[in-house]
């Protein structure tokens with residue numbers, strides 16, 4: 001039931017994302033970087049995982065470049081195996097990326113592995129309590145579950161266009177919620193991150 005509801009929601013969400021992406025295109029990455037840096041708590045030594053945007057996804061590249069230039073350790077995901085958590089490898093400006101699973105681009109497998117404390121998460125839609133709809137691979141759910149089991153306080157930060165906010169997304173037991181979402185309009189904290197935070 002929930003899985004079917006998600007499929008329907010995905011179709012609508014993809015359309016909304018693509019319209020927003022076409023409309024905002026080049027202006028969004030700089031705004032997303034600015035809102036993240038102003039609002040999301042970072043400690044020195046934080047490892048921040050980004051992703052390489054594909055198609056109409058909101059693009060965190062400018063944010064990752066700025067974090068890396070500030071001296072933070074940055075990483076990008078590789079699909080190590082289907083139905084397994086993503087593995088994050090260190091990324092530095094100029095590093096070569098290779099074609100990866102599902103049309104993504106990935107760091108080289110011999111780049112050092114690191115365990116992020118902040119994960120920038122791609123998404124099709126998010127809602128007002130931090131539920132998230134992805135492409136249905138379950139990669140980010142598995143990855144966040146594994147990171148959070150290992151260590152409390154791992155932050156999942158959705159990166160999106162504001163038009164990707166949806167109402168009451170379907171949620172299954174294994175869905176991992178977002179702590180924050182950053183869009184071209186601002187940064188919003190959910191759940192315990194919102195009581196700690198300055199949205």
Ligand SMILES: Nc1nc2c(c(=O)[nH]1)N(C=O)[C@@H](CNc1ccc(C(=O)N[C@@H](CCC(=O)O)C(=O)O)cc1)CN2
Pocket residue numbers: 014051052053054055056057077078079086101102103104122123134135136137138139140
């Ligand atoms: N940029 C990016 N990198 C990522 C993900 C992601 O969602 N976005 N992933 C998240 O798990 C992992 C790769 N897994 C993926 C699983 C499925 C699809 C997928 O179904 N893509 C659609 C097209 C999506 C679109 O229209 O934008 C497809 O191939 O038909 C993509 C990535 C790791 N890296």
Ligand SMILES: Nc1ncnc2c1ncn2[C@@H]1O[C@H](COP(=O)(O)OP(=O)(O)OP(=O)(O)O)[C@@H](O)[C@H]1O
Pocket residue numbers: 006132133134135136137138139140141142145172174175
């Ligand atoms: N922690 C987990 N352990 C095992 N399987 C999981 C886990 N999380 C999700 N899955 C599996 O992944 C499948 C897809 O999940 P879901 O539809 O929520 O993906 P998604 O959040 O849209 O995708 P993604 O996280 O890749 O962006 C589910 O059918 C589920 O069986």
